[in-house]
Amino acid sequence: xxxxxxxxxxxxxxxxxxxxxxxxxxxxxxxxxxxxxxxxxxxxxxxxxxxxxxxxxxxxxxxxxxxxxxxxxxxxxxxxxxxxxxxxxxxxxxxxxxxxxxxxxxxxxxxxxxxxxxxxxxxxxxxxxxxxxxxxxxxxxxxxxxxxxxxxxxxxxxxxxxxxxxxxxxxxxxxxxxxxxxxxxxxxxxxxxxxxxxxxxxxxxxxxxxxxxxxxxxxxxxxxxxxxxxxxxxxxxxxxxxxxxxxxxxxxxxxxxxxxxxxxxxxxxxxxxxxxxxxxxxxxxxxxxxxxxxxxxxxxxxxxxxxxxxxxxxxxxxxxxxxxxxxxxxxxxxxxxxxxxxxxxxxxxxxxxxxxxxxxxxxxxxxxxxxxxxxxxxxxxxxxxxxxxxxxxxxxxxxxxxxxxxxxxxxxxxxxxxxxxxxxxxxxxxxxxxxxxxxxxxxxxxxxxxxxxxxxxxxxxxxxxxxxxxxxxxxxxxx
RNA sequence: CGGGGCGUGGCUCAGUUUGGCUAGAGCACUCGGUUCGGGACUGAGAGGUCGAGCGUUCAAAUCGCUCCGCCCCGACCA
Numbered sequence: 309x310x311x312x313x314x315x316x317x318x319x320x321x322x323x324x325x326x327x328x329x330x331x332x333x334x335x336x337x338x339x340x341x342x343x344x345x346x347x348x349x350x351x352x353x354x355x356x357x358x359x360x361x362x363x364x365x366x367x368x369x370x371x372x373x374x375x376x377x378x379x380x381x382x383x384x385x386x387x388x389x390x391x392x393x394x395x396x397x398x399x400x401x402x403x404x405x406x407x408x409x410x411x412x413x414x415x416x417x418x419x420x421x422x423x424x425x426x427x428x429x430x431x432x433x434x435x436x437x438x439x440x441x442x443x444x445x446x447x448x449x450x451x452x453x454x455x456x457x458x459x460x461x462x463x464x465x466x467x468x469x470x471x472x473x474x475x476x477x478x479x480x481x482x483x484x485x486x487x488x489x490x491x492x493x494x495x496x497x498x499x500x501x502x503x504x505x506x507x508x509x510x511x512x513x514x515x516x517x518x519x520x521x522x523x524x525x526x527x528x529x530x531x532x533x534x535x536x537x538x539x540x541x542x543x544x545x546x547x548x549x550x551x552x553x554x555x556x557x558x559x560x561x562x563x564x565x566x567x568x569x570x571x572x573x574x575x576x577x578x579x580x581x582x583x584x585x586x587x588x589x590x591x592x593x594x595x596x597x598x599x600x601x602x603x604x605x606x607x608x609x610x611x612x613x614x615x616x617x618x619x620x621x622x623x624x625x626x627x628x629x630x631x632x633x634x635x636x637x638x639x640x641x642x643x644x645x646x647x648x649x650x651x652x653x654x655x656x657x658x659x660x661x662x663x664x665x666x667x668x669x670x671x672x673x674x675x676x677x678x679x680x681x682x683x684x685x686x687x688x689x690x691x692x693x694x695x696x697x698x699x700x701x702x703x704x705x706x707x708x709x710x711x712x713x714x715x716x717x718x719x720x721x722x723x724x725x726x727x728x729x730x731x732x733x734x735x736x737x738x739x740x741x742x743x744x745x746x747x748x749x750x751x752x753x754x755x756x757x758x759x760x761x762x763x764x765x766x767x768x769x770x771x772x773x774x775x776x777x778x779x780x781x782x783x784x785x786x787x
Numbered sequence: 788c789g790g791g792g793c794g795u796g797g798c799u800c801a802g803u804u805u806g807g808c809u810a811g812a813g814c815a816c817u818c819g820g821u822u823c824g825g826g827a828c829u830g831a832g833a834g835g836u837c838g839a840g841c842g843u844u845c846a847a848a849u850c851g852c853u854c855c856g857c858c859c860c861g862a863c864c865a
Binding site (some may be wrong): 313322341393396397418447449451452453458459463465512532533534535567568569570571600602603604605636638639640641642643644645646648657659660661662669677 | 788822823824825826827856857859861862863864865
């Protein structure tokens with residue numbers, strides 16, 4: 309497991325990340341190029357993410373459904389931009405049951421097309437609308453360069469697909485789900501995000517508009533952490549999703565789609581992790597508390613384990629997710645480092661002295677070393693733990709927000725801009741288009757992450773073209 | 788697909804330049820003993836077609852050719 313120190317983030321951020329994912333036991337490499345195996349500890353985190361998203365989807369009227377992993381190849385071609393966007397990264401099945409297939413099947417890279425096919429069958433009348441469906445599944449995109457959780461050939465996600473009678477409704481849905489993502493990121497994952505609109509060159513293939521939540525990672529690069537697309541009538545027209553309105557006139561639907569993936573796990577790692585390892589936000593942590601029993605001999609062992617069992621039961625009653633590390637084969641010191649690597653928010657040590665004094669040692673993962681360690685009475689421990697978990701959750705969000713603020717700059721010239729995007733975000737007035745974006749990317753590796761929904765108002769001078777600009781955008785290097 | 792690097796026990800690597808003894812080390816693993824409040828110590832043990840194939844040679848991890856795989860950098864991306 310964890311036998312030595314991680315490289316520090318300053319030494320080699322990429323290597324820090326790679327080793328952490330493996331050593332925190334989140335995931336492993338698969339025998340298939342670019343694919344990953346999500347291990348139980350990582351999958352439990354994903355389940356907690358799923359639960360928090362799913363309850364929000366349900367609360368906004370969506371239901372889950374299952375759709376096929378195979379999509380007829382011809383479906384992909386029906387929407388022009390969509391096929392252009394996805395063709396290069398498709399996995400295609402040409403043989404089934406030993407026979408060459410009449411029509412090759414694409415392993416779904418996303419389900420807009422097969423959804424379009426189905427919705428066209430299901431929608432006849434304005435009374436059938438809206439359709440509000442979400443899918444929990446995995447999709448495959450044959451990526452050139454992969455990195456665990458951030459970009460793999462197969463990844464797990466949810467994809468919501470809705471169909472509406474009007475453009476206004478579709479836009480409202482798109483923005484509502486963007487809000488759901490932002491609320492989830494901020495309040496569950498403790499990751500501050502910027503809600504914004506993607507530029508044309510960054511939007512989803514086939515969408516009218518793409519909205520995004522963008523987060524700053526520990527190396528100041530940006531990570532697109534969730535997207536919500538207003539598909540307009542593009543897919544409705546390609547798949548003939550039509551209905552009769554109140555006036556008995558045929559209309560095309562307006563559709564949306566929105567997704568958030570296991571990439572969020574990468575975001576959690578890179579937002580909160582430190583040189584000791586992971587720091588799990590308490591609300592999503594697989595284990596919120598780990599209890600390490602400490603004893604020298606059999607005489608001490610009994611009473612200690614008895615106290616541990618009692619404390620565990622109290623925490624479980626208080627609905628705290630708690631793990632007792634009763635491994636006899638490794639030392640307490642090893643366990644401390646191991647669980648710090650894995651990011652458990654609170655560690656409780658129970659030793660002979662604690663048994664005598666009815667106390668425990670309680671350590672907060674967000675404050676390493678002595679500073680985060682205190683000795684607290686066993687009486688009222690459950691309440692103390694719940695309060696501390698809330699504190700940690702708040703502290704993580706606060707720290708990440710301060711970090712983002714400290715690394716977001718407002719350059720006004722291209723020279724300043726070039727320096728700034730080496731090590732942070734640039735929040736700038738911008739009047740350029742596709743061509744300017746491409747040139748800036750070429751020269752600085754930075755791209756427009758989004759046009760934030762929250763705008764200062766007024767106008768300014770574009771840092772690049774010198775033209776008057778009416779909006780500020782965020783430029784950054786990204787994953 | 789272009790440029791660079793690397794393939795030796797589970798992992799990290801030494802050995803390859805200059806071919807030559809039974810292919811080594813550390814970590815991890817198994818069994819025993821002592822330990823246990825910040826990554827324990829010790830004794831014994833198990834584990835290797837040296838990425839694959841062909842060739843050169845008395846002799847190949849080591850030299851040559853071919854292939855395969857992985858990593859890094861670029862072009863593409865939730």
